[in-house]
Amino acid sequence: MSQRTLYKKLVDSHTVARLDEQHVLLYADLHIMNEYTSPQAFSSLREKNRRVLRPQQQLAVVSHIIPTHPVSVANRVIVDPPSALQASNLKRNCRDFDIKLFDTNHEEQGIEHIIAPEHGWIRPGMVVLCGDSHTTTYGALGALGFGVGTSEVEHILATQTLVYRLAQDMHIKVDGALPMGTSVKDLILLIIARIGAQGARGFAVEFSGSTIATLSAEARMTLCNMAVEAGARAALIRPDQTTFAYVREKARDMSDADFRQALGDWENLFSDEDAAFDVEHVFSAQEVTPFVTWGTSPDQAIAVSAAIPDPAQAADEQASTTISQALQYMGLSAGDSLLGLPVDRVFIGSCTNGRIEDLRIAAALVDGHKVAPTVRAMVVPGSGAVRRQAEQEGLAKIFIDAGFEWRQPGCSMCLAMNDDVLAPGERCASTTNRNFEGRQGRGGRTHLMSPAMAAAAALSGCISDVRTLEKEHA
Incomplete structure (x- = not known):
């Protein structure tokens, strides 16, 4: 087998069928929904009398429309009528189709891209889909995450798969220590400014280098989150000891035996030494300023x-x-x-x-x-x-x-x-x-x-x- 990038390994391991040269039927380990990208999908499922194939692999969150006034969680109320309707529809849909929901008054409510990792639901090697472009965040943990369109949500709910157009591979390497007074946010803004808002369009971007290796798991999430602002279809970082420690802490449902077994697979999630990327960029951390x-x-x-x-x-x-x-x-x-x-x-x-x-x-x-x-x-x-x-x-x-x-x-x-x-x-x-x-x-x-x-x-x-x-x- 030819040398493969991490991106290709993740796609290959989740390919149900090859449809043509550019498209595969991709299996999703987890699908996340919010209040504004899912209503049409549920309506269509009802019209066709179809069920959600794997409710346990769905997660729903009310996040975009919710007010953040400093009142108690129990007293949070969405006053805007259209927004309230979106939230109530999501609650009804999740109840009817047996999907876990972080609702308006849930103590753990928040933004989907923060909730999912902190509860241990994002793990290396997964494919995670969500009707939100910043799903690229999950690449920080070695998972292939990307946003999907509203029209695709129904297909995912009904089949746990997606007709997926393959991306090209881009490698961005950053070496050196970030200067005092700077952060990964400054780094990603510099990268986007250099390559442009369309610089990674059509690509899955893999970040590597000594700078990336020293970042915390949360800092890596910031980096992968904003890769989409350069047009990236996905962003990935090779999972390492930082990743494994984060997942071990957050995935409280995993036994020690399950974790050790999973770790054997996760340690093989990397781009092969001679894997070819379509485009490569190199940056020095010393270039970074606020x-x-x-x-x-x-x-x-x-x-x-x-x-x-x-x-x-x-x-x-x-x-x-x-x-x-x-x-x-x-x-x-x-x-x-x-x-x-x-x-x-x-x-x-x-x-x-x-x-x-x-x-x-x-x-x-x-x-x-x-x-x-x-x-x-x-x-x-x-x-x-x-x-x-x-x-x-x-x-x-x-x-x-x-x-x-x-x-x-x-x-x-x-x-x-x-x-x-x-x-x-x-x-x-x-x-x-x-x-x-x-x-x-x-x-x-x-x-x-x-x-x-x-x-x-x-x-x-x-x-x-x-x-x-x-x-x-x-």
Whole structure:
């Protein structure tokens, strides 16, 4: 057999049938649903009098539409009528088809891409599908995760399979230690800025190198989560001792014997030494500095100390027009600096940066300081479990004492599908994954950055270099 990449090994091990040169029938170990991508599928199943083939391999979560007001879990209410209908429909569908649901008032409710790993449901070698593009997150644990369309959910529910178009292989290698004051969020923003928002389109990306090997499991999730912003169809990291330790801790239903047996398979999940990739990129961690987006696409990002690009210097007319349009929407001028740019809002959370590690990083900077009086800042944990742990560790108190709003879990201000939205013209320092026009609210202006950079913006009232603030607070 020819040498294979990790991606090809995962696809081959889950291929039920080869349909043609480009397509296979792919088996799914786990399918995750949310409130807005599943209603049509269930309606169609009912019309055809079909059942869900494997209910135990389904998971449903209410996450995008849920309000995050700081009330008790038992008292959470979705007031918006269309959103309430979506949630009630999901509850009915899960009841009728015997599917596990993290509902509005469930103590463990949160964002699907945080809930699933923290409960041990994501394990190396799996194929995981979800009607959400950031399903690439699960590649951090050596699982092939990717988003599916609404029309495909019915097929998955009925057959536990998907007609899948094969991707090409891309390898991104990063070596060296990340400099002080930087994080994996800065690294992925740099990578996206370099290769472009379509740079990995049609590819499954495998990350490797000494930088990746030293990342925690949660930091790897941030990396794989945002790979889709470069167009990647999947993102993967070879499972290693960091992965195995994380899964052993979270997969409480696994006996020691089951874990040892699984480990024998997981240790073989890697790209063969001579496996061929279609495209390869190499980066040095020493290139990484605090990165911030200036425009309306995640690839429109620069080092915080760099000048905003000039349309006149663009490679071609189309690129020039794109830059000009982004600058106009964001209310910025070419050649200006982002440093000192006032922000109205700060948001720390999302499936990209709403884990306990992210909150620890932000709290360490915030501790003993106050949010600037001109800023409304909020922290939204990614799940009920993250929220409890942050409260037990004293992180919540640090945020509250500093003037942050400490809210209930949910997707929140990552996207304008709930009541945590920007007003027109408001500028937000955000730890989320997308800065599209209107993403956080009609007319809202989003600057993507790391949790530490967002915390620095909250304290200073403007976009700041966290390395400077760390020195001042030392």
